[in-house]
Amino acid sequence: MTDLSTAPSGLSASTGASASAASPYDLAALVAAREDDRFALHSRYLNDMWVRVLKTIGYDVSFTRGLGPYLWDRKGDRYLDLLSGWGVFAVGRNHPAVREALVSVLDGEFANLVQLDVSTLAGILAERLIAHAPYLEKVFFANSGAESVEAAIKFARAATGRPAILHCDHSFHGLTYGPLSMNGDEIFKKGFGPLLPDARQIPFNDLPALDAALASRDVAAFFVEPIQGKGVNIPDDDYLISAQALCRKYGTLFVADEIQTGLGRTGRFFAIDHHPGVEPDMIVIAKALSGGHVPVGAVLTRKWIFDKVFDRMDRAVVHGSTFSKNDMAMAAGIATLQVMKDERLVENSAAKGERLLHAFRLMAQRHELISDVRGRGLMIGVEFGSPKSLMLKATWNLLETASSGLFGQLICIPLFKDHKVLTQVAGHANPTIKLLPPLTLNDADCDWIETSFDAVIADAHKSSAVWSLGKTLAEHAIKARRSG
Structure with missing residues (x-):
């Protein structure tokens, strides 16, 4: 039990016999013992400004449980969740089938992240993702949407030999340096420059502007959200197919950012599926693929692009990530796709x-x-x-x-x-x-x-x-x- 004399200011000591007697690995008991410290802990050790925001607008109710589309606060009141963790919980919170899949991986004592080996689960998940975009052939797994966009930027430059990356105003592709360079809101960029060179912005849903930007023939890839998350902006019916045609004309890769719109969010598996004939060179996904449990992202891409990156045996690991393709993330993705299919x-x-x-x-x-x-x-x-x-x-x-x-x-x-x-x-x-x-x-x-x-x-x-x-x-x- 924490010595009261050494507890940081504003934080309570762990109290009660149950807290002291509980196993140090009983995290439910640990959370219960420290629940009253929730906001004080964050103010002291994490983001105090975010705590201030929550208290200012009255959102400091302390959610303690989540199931399906519902949340419960510490008083037991039930809420309907229309945020779903910015789209992470597409199959709902704590879906039993996803949890069962994750437990089966732990119980199986798999040889995870050997690194000098390949993952069976990763191969299965890649196979099932490609089935939803059969014009693409390869998958690169990452740990988040932003990391997947970073990979797509690198792949585009390697495949085309061109420096420039094109995006739209009001876009959001992530907050690490590559995606941040393609962010359409200046508030996210302020204080973090200089950003990625040759990241250029054009108006969304403006084909003449896209044509003019691509005419320089130095643009490696055009990144576009089929529906923009910041504002729920929907393009004209012919925009994506025409944008694809312009990219083909000028030798630029067409990249669909489906991090938020993918996996059923818009009533089709991908949002691009609302537009017959749209077949991007790369599709970037994340969020919902996690099942709400284990972060995972992916880049679905054409084989020739992939082969430009991993072009020799001595470059077999020229791009990667330590925790990508980990068994828990792959299992979460496989289970999520199965739940979506089974529950329609x-x-x-x-x-x-x-x-x-x-x-x-x-x-x-x-x-x-x-x-x-x-x-x-x-x-x-x-x-x-x-x-x-x-x-x-x-x-x-x-x-x-x-x-x-x-x-x-x-x-x-x-x-x-x-x-x-x-x-x-x-x-x-x-x-x-x-x-x-x-x-x-x-x-x-x-x-x-x-x-x-x-x-x-x-x-x-x-x-x-x-x-x-x-x-x-x-x-x-x-x-x-x-x-x-």
Whole structure:
């Protein structure tokens, strides 16, 4: 038991006979013994600013359990999770089949990460992924989406001999240096330069701009999200197929970033599957492939690109990662794909997404603050815009002056506090709330979503309490801007 005299300020000592008697490997007991220290530990040893954010907006409820699309806080209240860990929990939290697969690996005492060997599980997972994109032949496994994008950048340069990488405004491909160089939001880049040279940005959904950028013939690859996560921005129907054609014309590789949109999120296995004939040179995936347990990412690529990287035996390990292809990650991926197939989660995503989009579009007809509703499957954006009513318009303008996109929090916070629905805006300074729930949603969950959003948005049109909250948030935003 911790000596009270040596416990750091703000942290309690482990208390109770159960804490002292428990096995040091009983992590459930350890968490229970230190639960009251959750935020103090993070403030002292991790990210204090994030703790301050959570407390400011009232999200410091301490979640203690997760199952399927639901979370429970320390008081036992149940919440509907529309974030799913930014898309990680596509099959829901703690899916029993994924857990069973991971336990089977531990019980099997496999010879994991020998390094001077190859992994059977990695071969099986690669085979099953390629079945969903049969025009590609090879898979490179990594530990995250950002690491997969880093690999794709290296592969593109090696395969083409060209230096430049092209991406779109409002894009998000990760936060390590290569992906950060292709980030469409300057707030993520500030203070971290210089970034990757020859990373160029063009407007999203703009074919003439793409044509002009590729005409220099020094662009190795064009990276594009089939639906942009920051804003849930959907391109025109002909954009991706035309972009692919332009890349072929100029000898540039066409790379689809499906880290968030892949594995059923949009009602198809890949979002590009909504566009017949689109067959990228590389597809980057991660998030949902983990099953919510073990981080994993992958690059699906054409064989000739792969062979340009690993072109001789002395270059067989010219790119890699220590923990990639580890058995736990591969098992999580295999189990996730099987759950999606067995439970028809891609089809459920399409059906529940169609229902919710219809419901939100009906809301938009009733509530002037909703300016647009868009999405595919269970990736949905509800955008708010300046209202027509003079009184609402004046308050809206005040919030936008204080901090662009602040109004979204006036919806997210009461959704969380009053209706136990966890969601967030679709990016920094973005007026769009994004729904990214597990693909396991049922009709009762959809009822919960529809009634909660309708009630909160209706309140925002008439409740002084909502706008009072907005005034408080605006004051915080102004203070933060001045101190920065």
